[in-house]
Amino acid sequence: MAQDLIAGIAKDRLEKLAQREAKRYAAARPKAKAALAKGADAYLGGVPLHWMTDWPMPHLPLVARAKGARLTDIDGYEIDDFCLGDTGSMFGHSPAPVAKAIRAQAPRGLTYMLPTEDGLAAGRLLQEVFGPFRWQIATTATDANRFAIRVARAITGRPKILVFNGCYHGTVDDVMVELSGGITQNRQGLMGQVADLTLGATAVEFNDLTAVEAALKTGEIAAILTEPVMTNSCMVLPDAGFHDGLRLLSRRYGALLIIDETHTISSGLGGYTAVHSLSPDIFVVGKCVAGGLPTAVWGLSDETAKRYEEANAKRAPGHSGMGTTLSANPMALAALRANLAEVMTAEAYAHMERLALRLETGFQALIADHALPWHVSRVGMRLEVGFARQPPRNGAESEAAHSALLGDAVRLYLLNRGVLVTPFHLMMLTSPATTEAAVDRLLALWREAVEELQATAAAMQPQEAHP
Ligand SMILES: Cc1ncc(COP(=O)(O)O)c(C=O)c1O
Numbered sequence: 001m002a003q004d005l006i007a008g009i010a011k012d013r014l015e016k017l018a019q020r021e022a023k024r025y026a027a028a029r030p031k032a033k034a035a036l037a038k039g040a041d042a043y044l045g046g047v048p049l050h051w052m053t054d055w056p057m058p059h060l061p062l063v064a065r066a067k068g069a070r071l072t073d074i075d076g077y078e079i080d081d082f083c084l085g086d087t088g089s090m091f092g093h094s095p096a097p098v099a100k101a102i103r104a105q106a107p108r109g110l111t112y113m114l115p116t117e118d119g120l121a122a123g124r125l126l127q128e129v130f131g132p133f134r135w136q137i138a139t140t141a142t143d144a145n146r147f148a149i150r151v152a153r154a155i156t157g158r159p160k161i162l163v164f165n166g167c168y169h170g171t172v173d174d175v176m177v178e179l180s181g182g183i184t185q186n187r188q189g190l191m192g193q194v195a196d197l198t199l200g201a202t203a204v205e206f207n208d209l210t211a212v213e214a215a216l217k218t219g220e221i222a223a224i225l226t227e228p229v230m231t232n233s234c235m236v237l238p239d240a241g242f243h244d245g246l247r248l249l250s251r252r253y254g255a256l257l258i259i260d261e262t263h264t265i266s267s268g269l270g271g272y273t274a275v276h277s278l279s280p281d282i283f284v285v286g287k288c289v290a291g292g293l294p295t296a297v298w299g300l301s302d303e304t305a306k307r308y309e310e311a312n313a314k315r316a317p318g319h320s321g322m323g324t325t326l327s328a329n330p331m332a333l334a335a336l337r338a339n340l341a342e343v344m345t346a347e348a349y350a351h352m353e354r355l356a357l358r359l360e361t362g363f364q365a366l367i368a369d370h371a372l373p374w375h376v377s378r379v380g381m382r383l384e385v386g387f388a389r390q391p392p393r394n395g396a397e398s399e400a401a402h403s404a405l406l407g408d409a410v411r412l413y414l415l416n417r418g419v420l421v422t423p424f425h426l427m428m429l430t431s432p433a434t435t436e437a438a439v440d441r442l443l444a445l446w447r448e449a450v451e452e453l454q455a456t457a458a459a460m461q462p463q464e465a466h467p
Pocket residue numbers: 140141142143145168169170171227232260261262263286287
């Protein structure tokens with residue numbers, strides 16, 4: 001009888017390994033288990049953010065502290081962190097200049113809805129690092145995208161945002177749509193969403209310029225909102241010429257181009273936009289931009305800023321629907337300034353990229369040595385192992401290649417041996433604090449996992465937890 005295979009791995013072997021690793025994990029973390037049980041009733045779902053329960057493991061570890069590229073949990077395990085808060089701490093946990101700036105600002109007031117000198121300096125640095133945009137500060141990338149969408153609608157007078165199937169731009173209600181049988185619909189699983197989101201958003205597949213043009217031809221599209229590389233649907237790289245096509249078509253049909261660099265800031269200094277000479281009308285980046293403090297930024301090109309000012313001057317008095325009270329607080333701006341000036345440097349990027357390249361080469365060798373029908377994709381210091389021979393070209397292909405069972409089993413195998421990778425897919429990031437030794441440990445563990453999964457069932461032995 002033919003064996004049931006998942007991405008080249010026998011399913012029964014994978015299930016066995018997953019069960020063994022789950023048992024091993026649960027047995028090794030009694031303190032976390034007890035602490036979670038004690039706090040279980042205070043929080044809806046047992047933890048302060050329900051996303052935390054999406055980590056596929058018997059129960060969560062509790063973090064005692066984090067520094068650089070390492071976490072220590074309350075059960076005493078030291079963990080090499082390649083998840084890095086899903087990009088929030090891509091520049092390392094508590095980078096020294098950011099921690100120093102926070103300490104200096106802390107006794108001088110935390111929020112006052114007035115500007116500071118630090119804040120003005122941060123604005124100039126934003127221009128130096130990301131380009132001559134006219135900036136605004138938000139608290140999350142979700143908010144920054146929401147405001148970018150508002151601006152695009154205000155200045156074009158059009159209702160719809162064009163997004164790519166499988167994209168994620170934060171919990172932005174307006175673009176929570178997907179493609180089903182070629183038709184845009186509300187994404188499945190949305191909680192309490194009663195609006196027909198298709199009135200304000202259209203989805204097409206990434207890398208499909210014909211579909212982009214067809215959507216733009218309707219005259220309803222205010223803006224294309226896209227990541228330069230789709231990073232939330234495994235990793236989907238743009239075809240050669242795709243970004244030029246987006247820019248050309250958006251201009252031809254009078255739509256704005258919003259580039260969300262929240263994850264692709266991993267590409268290099270200035271993000272994918274600087275590295276690949278893109279020319280967005282609105283540039284958005286969040287997560288790690290202030291070294292891990294909740295801050296995001298959105299910037300308008302000169303031309304867009306002019307149109308914004310015209311639209312703003314014409315609107316009726318009242319609330320614009322943009323901005324939140326704690327945004328641009330002095331603490332966030334001090335951290336932003338320190339991060340831009342002293343952490344997010346060309347040298348830091350060079351280190352991160354060198355290690356990411358080492359990882360990529362290691363994964364390529366692993367895939368080749370074991371004849372795995374997998375691939376590895378990389379954008380700067382962000383890597384993803386995908387369970388299909390060819391990298392996906394769009395969200396649908398990415399979805400088809402995804403295997404939660406394989407991903408979850410490998411993730412837990414790694415965590416049981418002291419390495420953390422992202423929860424939803426197998427994304428790995430290097431930081432300025434990541435070491436070559438940590439990269440080599442990660443590669444060695446992946447190789448061990450693959451060797452075990454490809455070995456005969458009899459060779460699968462229970463193993464001890466790492467201390
Ligand atoms: C590309 C992209 N944009 C925006 C966001 C939203 O970031 P936040 O959750 O910090 O609002 C995310 C979050 O994962 C993201 O991946």
